[in-house]
Amino acid sequence: MLLIHCPYCDETLPEAEFTYAGQAHVVRAQDPSSQDDGQWEDFLFMRENARGPHYERWRHFHGCGRFFNAVRDTVSDKFLTTYKAGDARPDLSSLLEGQE
């Protein structure tokens, strides 16, 4: 069972308190009606399936209830970082340096 750091509670807690919520930084357009079919298809369906670091969303479902973002290595299952929804995408190279 993973241990996950909730950036809102600022606590590291068991995975059972959290739910996975898909890839992060998938932007829903301000005006969806202006999107052409291809753009809307990308938004709805196209996801990364990364082997390695993956930007993804989690929700502290049985805790504070907040959605937040994380970078998790899909090979080692290790979290590189977690951060609040709306925060900028952290720089991957500095995260990876921190791991070494």
Add this chain to the structure above:
Amino acid sequence: MSQYRVSGRGRVDTGKPVSFTFDGKRYTGAAGDTVASALLAHGVHLMGRSFKYHRPRGPVAAGSEEPNALIGTRRGPGRFEPNTRATVQELREGLEATSQNKYPSLKWDIGAVNDAAYMLFSAGFYYKTFMWPKNFWHKVYEPFIRAAAGLGVAPCEEDPDHYASRYLHCDVLIVGAGPSGLAAARAAAVDGLKVVLVDENAEAGGTLLSEPQATIDGQPAWDWLASELEALKAAGVKIMTRTTAIGYYHQNMIGLCERLTDHLTDVPADTPRERMWRVRAGQVVLAQGALEKPLVFHGNDRPGVMLAGSAQTFLNRYGVLVGKRPVVLTSHDSAWYAAFDLADAGAKVQAIVDLRDHVHVDLLTEAQRRGITAKLGYTASATSGRLRVSSIRVNPVKGGDVGTAERIECDAVLMSGGWTPSLHLFSHTKGTLAWDDDLTTFLPGKTPEDCVIAGASRGPWGIAAALNDGAEKGAAVAAALGKSASGKTFAVEADRTGSGITVKELPTDRSPGKAKAFVDYQNDVTAKDLRLAVREGMRSIEHVKRYTTNGMATDQGKMSNINGLNIASDALGKAQPKVGLTTFRPPYTPTSFGAFAGYHRGEHFEVTRKTQIDSWAEENGAVFEPVGQWRRAWYFPQAGEDMDAAVGRECRAVRETLGMFDASTLGKIEVVGPDAVEFMNRMYTNPWTKLALGRCRYGLLCGDDGYIRDDGVIGRLGQDLFHVTTTTGGAARVMNMMEDYLQTEWPDLNVWLTSTTEQWSTIALNGPNAAKLLAPLVEGIELTDEAFPHMSCLECTVAGMPARLFRVSFTGEIGFEVNVPAPMGRKLWEKLWEAGQQYGITAYGTETMHVLRAEKGYIIVGQDTDGTVTPYDAGMGWAVGKSKPDFVGKRGMARPDLVAEGRKQLVGLLTEDRSKLEEGAQIVFDADQPVPMKMVGHVTSAYHSDAVGQPIALALVEGGQGRMGETVHIPMPDRTIAATITSTVFVDPENTRLKI
């Protein structure tokens, strides 16, 4: 004293006899025995029949890696466990053990014809038999294989035992209490660190239990062990025996299964049989030692042929000689010591046959001193003996040529093909393995976990090496936890260091194609099978594994994987690291379902949510059905009524006078805040801005893909307060979806969402007399069409209770939903029930609710929709606020496929023969077309309808809304049913019945 028991040897207490039965025959063992050691003490090696070929088998090992000696154990009714390893099951008074996979008896087994039908079962036989004619498979092969192959029989009684589960947090967890684990625990137990040491055996000590000859720091091994265990306890180390580390999970979570009662003669009341521990450890030390490899040669599975190290364990730990005239066959020094120990205990060792041309001179001297013949540079080409080995055939090998055979009479063959580090748990961590050419095996590489390997698991051999490595690793993990610790160095005498070589199947002077040289005993896989798999095109070790089933038995290839790899890589002409090893997965050893389930069984298997009115339903004879996690009243049968009769009566009551329904399970979400109306506009397809205070509206929720997700009536109780209802099963999902959009897409909106499902009890009153019943009980408003029209809502008082009153109808009759604070639910229900007697009030369940709503064409999301249905497909385009700039699903509904012609649309169906359709049945336009027919939709709902006078159905049909009055066909196994497409509204299309 039993015939093969050696007095003065072993740790069993022969002064405490223990009586048990095996296949009905009574035996006596000693306290401390396993079933295997007790039977071996009586000279019984034959303990089972093999999986495919029903070959006679005896124990080949002495521990949990045992593949052959699987037995059934019984302790009274319900307490039967198949596939217990006889080498693990401790003896207890009155234990009933039975052999498996034999008929009529272990000694005379009919299934042994499989052994002759060898060709039928060679590698890939499952796949090949599938290719034969289909009826051959069903009628010939499958019944034959099913009858012939198998392990023990699963018990069919309910398990009367209970199982516990606990969490444990520690600084250091050490798996394996052999010399390296013990030394690691001692070194790590510093400065208050919480250290836990676990071992799967009945007592700690590991190898030390089998090697009493050694002395450690001047003390005999067993004395040192006893004092060390005391010292560890004094240092606060928690020592858990009979506890198997079954799996290594993420971030140093280890699953431990502790066996609490299987070894006890008398089980104290209320003691759980097993306890599953979920341990979160700061650091983990894996000190699981190494497992001995068998040698692969013809007849290496005959009872009496076993691992040399295990024979040594049976002697030194249990005081049992596995044979009085053994032959030792080895490629590793360790087996020489087994020969010496057995000889010193009185066995007449017939020969030590070593595959190597040279061994250390000290070994030869020791053999000579005991009068044991050593044959160097020899191979073994066969054994003989029907139910027990009686001789072994050996041949000299010179320059690769196998010379003339000679036969050595014996009653046991003690073999050693070297040792494999036990890396199963390490493998669970996704740790990489590195091939070691010198040891011809894989050693641990890198792991993402905070985990180190100590002792023989990473290569070092001998007690001193294990102790010193354990101490070093124990100090290292303490240091990693910020404590200063240092590992001591141990002085060991009479240590048995040594080395060996690793071989593939042994060379033979006979046809290798006819050799039954077993690699995987439990799945009956031979060297020949592995080579056949490679010849037939398997290249990856994963394919070879699945084609032959090598390593796929319940022992997960503990003995067979490296031998299998060596043979497969030889056949492939590739080095072992290029071929690679298959993946080990939890659990390490077979683990009972009970241990995994723990407390989650019976009524505790899943949460059962009950409403406040559930108790009334139960008292009044309701039949219940599960809906999500709720238990809901399905229907209320009266004496002599079946379901159809009860539902028919309930439906008539609602249409003719008055029905009452517990709707408390409906999801309820309160949407509050200055931006509540804007939020509702964006979430739901409908427009909300103009919804007046005190009015409600049917709301439709879609995903951004344009498909229906949920629905429910939504009331506006304040300028900034919406009372949202959802489907029973969708409540949590809808709440999550709302939170998601609110938090991450529109964080600027000032809105709060609160789940209030369990805060309200909701009672639905439906029928022509609903208003008459309710009016006298409601304060503050008249229940007329003028004062409180259909689709109104109000906070008021009902029967003296604070209430949210909705005038809504899911039945087509005059309807109200009264919400009162949850605990008042039953009180209100009883008041309404009493007051309703004058109208013949009838309680109805979910089935009647379904029928009544279907008669009106109201959908059930998830039944009439399946995640690919748009509001337009469902005939509810009227619920879409087309002029809103955006809402969830608006852009999705404009996708090319969602506006294309020929989409499946919701319609009604009436069958021509007035039969009830089956939900899920497929629909075709042309019943005469050839099979496979083009399916154009399916039946989503079907009920008997008293109001319509014949069964009705809802269905999704291609272009259905443009096909009113057309005939479609529903092919069933026995006939094809014709049906006419109709409107989805079967009853009162003008909604005249809603008027008071």
